[in-house]
Amino acid sequence: MASVTRRRSTGPARRATTDAKIIEATERLLAGGERFTELGVQRLAAEAGVGRSTFYLHFRDKTEVLLRIIDTLTDGAFDLFSAASPAVGxxxxxxxxxxxxxxxxxxxxxxxxxxxxxxxxxxxxEVWNGKLQRFIDLAEVWLRGEQDAGRTAPDLDPPTAARVFVWGGFQALANQVLIGPESQDEVVAREIALLMWHGAFRRPAGS
Structure with missing residues (x-):
C-alpha cells in the first residue's frame, strides 16, 4: 500500500536560506568597508551568489534588507539593555x-x-525609531517603579526622563563607536551608565 505521508515542502526553508545568504552578503560587504548607499542590488545579489531576479523574489529593494538588519541589531541590543534594571545596582x-x-x-x-x-x-x-521606543518604554517602567518605591525623586517625569536617557545615551554610545578610540570605550560606557543612575534612577528630590 502506498504511503499517505506527504513529503514536507522545502519552500519555506529554502526561502529562509536565501534570505540569510543575501543578508549575510550585505553584512560582509559592509564589514569590508562598503557604504550601504553605494551598494546596488546587482552587487548584493552577486555577493550572495544569487541572480538579480532571485533577490527581488525575496526583498522588495535593498532597504528591506536593511530593515532586517535593524531587527537583528536592535533585538540583540535590547536583550542586553533589559538586564540593566535598577535591581542590579x-x-x-x-x-x-x-x-x-x-x-x-x-x-x-x-x-x-x-x-x-x-x-x-x-x-x-520610522522602523528605527519604533525599535528605540521599546527601550524607552522599558526605561519608563523602571523609573515608575523606582519612583513608587521612593528611591528616585517624586518630581521626576518618567516618560521624559526615559526618552532623554535612552536617546542621549544612545547618541553618546554611537558617537563613541563610530569616531571614538576603542581604548576609551569602557570610560564612555561607565559615564553613560552613571549619568543614568544618578540622574534618573537615584535623582535627589527637588534637584
Missing part, C-alpha cells in the same frame, strides 16, 4: 553598558549603515 548598570557598547563596537559597520540610511529614508527612520 550602579556597578551592575555600568557592567551592562560596557557590554552594550562592546556589542555595537563589534557591529560598527552595521550601525554606521543604519544611521546613514535613517538620515534620509523615512521608512527606515
Amino acid at each position: 550602579a556597578e551592575g548598570v555600568v557592567e551592562i553598558m560596557v557590554r552594550d557598547l562592546r556589542y555595537y563596537r563589534e557591529r560598527r559597520h552595521l550601525l554606521a549603515a543604519v544611521l546613514e540610511v535613517v538620515a534620509y529614508d523615512t521608512v527606515a527612520r
